[in-house]
């Protein structure tokens with residue numbers, strides 16, 4: 001993770017206490033300021049947003065679907081926008097186990113070594129320049145990225161160039177700056193100028209990487225929820241209006257599906273300023289907590305071998321907490 005405004009990556013350890021109200025966190029090695037670490041996690045977990053408040057005061061009064069659900073567990077995180085962009089390019093027609101593998105493979109093949117702990121080696125997520133200079137399309141194909149290889153390389157090259165053109169060195173800062181003085185529609189238009197980025201990926205970056213809490217990424221799952229539970233479907237006039245609205249945004253006009261964009265707008269109207277969070281709650285219920293759901297709607301079971309691998313890693317990390325004297329533990333309250 002990048003902590004605060006730092007460009008360097010740190011390895012962090014997190015554990016939710018059994019009473020579920022407390023989160024233990026730690027950074028390994030030279031992590032700098034403890035207050036910066038605390039404030040990083042407050043931002044990362046978006047502890048400024050109370051799900052209980054959203055359920056009780058916004059969603060339940062307007063939407064009976066939420067009365068049966070619990071305001072616990074599902075939050076939209078404030079993720080690093082460049083990692084979010086590349087991860088969602090990898091997510092195309094893919095499931096969580098394979099997306100995780102691809103992201104790890106990008107780090108271990110093209111990132112920089114951060115540290116080695118208890119037999120586990122940690123690498124940074126490669127920057128756009130690192131990917132553009134260290135990876136090739138053929139190399140990525142050989143690593144199993146398939147047709148996504150071309151999108152990743154072209155996106156990395158374009159973003160690296162965009163940064164040079166605007167005099168910004170950091171991927172995080174470049175993408176965050178897109179939102180300054182720009183409407184959502186303009187940010188989405190720019191994000192969709194990268195190869196492999198359609199409306200769903202752009203909206204996931206807006207919601208999870210750029211903190212646009214009202215954005216609802218509409219994919220097969222959300223579209224199914226909208227039609228089945230809310231009877232939302234666009235009529236010809238609304239589609240025509242949307243097409244006309246996007247005449248001034250050529251990439252949006254080309255890439256958008258107006259029926260899905262209409263669903264996004266209707267759900268924003270229904271759920272309000274944190275509509276992206278509301279869809280997160282329903283999306284996770286819809287895909288059933290499975291890690292095998294793909295963007296095409298197909299659900300495959302997660303393989304046992306990767307589950308065991310994850311559990312082993314967690315065991316190692318928890319052990320680290322007691323073994324290493326340089327780890328500092330602090331606690332933050334979550335709702």
Ligand SMILES: Nc1nc2[nH]c(O)nc2c(=O)[nH]1
Pocket residue numbers: 204216217218219221222279280283
């Ligand atoms: N429509 C959505 N797609 C998603 N993918 C992902 O990883 N999270 C989401 C989500 O909340 N909504």
